[in-house]
Amino acid sequence: MSVKRWTGKESQLLRLAVRKTIRQFASDIGVSGRMVSKWEAGGIKVVPRPSNQLALDTVLSCAGPEVQERFATSLTEQAAIDADPRTETLLAQKAAYHRHPVDGRLMALVGEGMYLSGETGEAQWLDAFYIDVFPTTNADYGRFVAATGRSAPKHWGVTGRCPDDLFDHPVVWVTWHDAQAYAGWAGKALPTSHQWEKAARGAKGNIYPWGDRATAAKCNVRDSGIGHTTPVGRYRSGASPYNVYDLCGNTWEWCATRSVPGRYELKGSAYTSPFERAAPSSFNDANSDMCDDDTSFRCVAEHPWSRMDVKP
Numbered sequence: 001m002s003v004k005r006w007t008g009k010e011s012q013l014l015r016l017a018v019r020k021t022i023r024q025f026a027s028d029i030g031v032s033g034r035m036v037s038k039w040e041a042g043g044i045k046v047v048p049r050p051s052n053q054l055a056l057d058t059v060l061s062c063a064g065p066e067v068q069e070r071f072a073t074s075l076t077e078q079a080a081i082d083a084d085p086r087t088e089t090l091l092a093q094k095a096a097y098h099r100h101p102v103d104g105r106l107m108a109l110v111g112e113g114m115y116l117s118g119e120t121g122e123a124q125w126l127d128a129f130y131i132d133v134f135p136t137t138n139a140d141y142g143r144f145v146a147a148t149g150r151s152a153p154k155h156w157g158v159t160g161r162c163p164d165d166l167f168d169h170p171v172v173w174v175t176w177h178d179a180q181a182y183a184g185w186a187g188k189a190l191p192t193s194h195q196w197e198k199a200a201r202g203a204k205g206n207i208y209p210w211g212d213r214a215t216a217a218k219c220n221v222r223d224s225g226i227g228h229t230t231p232v233g234r235y236r237s238g239a240s241p242y243n244v245y246d247l248c249g250n251t252w253e254w255c256a257t258r259s260v261p262g263r264y265e266l267k268g269s270a271y272t273s274p275f276e277r278a279a280p281s282s283f284n285d286a287n288s289d290m291c292d293d294d295t296s297f298r299c300v301a302e303h304p305w306s307r308m309d310v311k312p
Contacts, residue, residue: 102188116205137168
């Protein structure tokens with residue numbers, strides 16, 4: 001990854017990502033500790049000189065993937081805070097969820113009633129339902145594979161075991177049939193496109209899960225420059241009115257709604273797609289046998305089935 005222009009804000013986030021003191025970080029860059037302190041105190045108002053910009057570029061490019069991931073996460077969250085005054089409240093919010101009795105996953109209740117759907121805001125009535133708070137992760141899918149003997153996704157490799165660093169990323173390389181099989185095993189169902197859209201937009205038909213403001217920093221899309229899936233709980237400020245995550249970006253998600261014979265709707269956009277495709281009202285579909293590195297799913301369940309509230 002790269003930074004177009006370093007300011008004191010990005011410099012501080014990088015120092016925290018490499019987990020060094022001001023003196024240690026200053027030594028890496030070749031400046032005094034007093035200089036680094038001045039940058040951090042000035043924040044976005046301070047722009048280091050070109051030679052120091054190059055030094056910061058070098059520190060970032062030479063950092064390991066874990067450091068770069070920490071830096072990207074901090075940069076994304078800071079950008080979201082800067083763009084939306086609600087963010088700090090949302091980040092601190094502790095929503096009550098419900099744990100499904102079969103697969104144990106956290107689900108959010110979407111109450112019955114009307115919601116405004118599609119680009120034209122057409123009123124639709126839906127009965128109450130539960131929806132998974134997060135997309136199905138590799139860890140979730142691993143339990144399904146172990147219980148049923150179904151083939152593992154191709155990115156798990158010849159061992160058929162998920163890489164340790166992807167446990168909390170959405171499972172990918174799954175067809176619609178794979179998603180449907182998981183839902184059946186868990187005693188759930190894939191969401192209809194209307195259920196998925198209401199969970200994303202709320203009853204008032206927000207353009208995006210977080211509201212009507214186009215803020216690419218709140219999701220993992222091509223514009224973010226990350227280039228791969230991210231942990232499902234990363235974009236907290238991008239949660240929907242029902243506190244459901246990753247309903248914009250990260251991965252496309254299979255729905256139960258058939259568009260034409262053999263094809264089913266996909267919702268949510270992905271890290272491979274531009275932000276302009278991320279609006280939950282957007283239409284996309286694919287052949288039921290399609291699988292790719294940017295396609296996943298989540299499930300829904302009937303209401304009621306449990307009254308046990310839990311904290312994430």
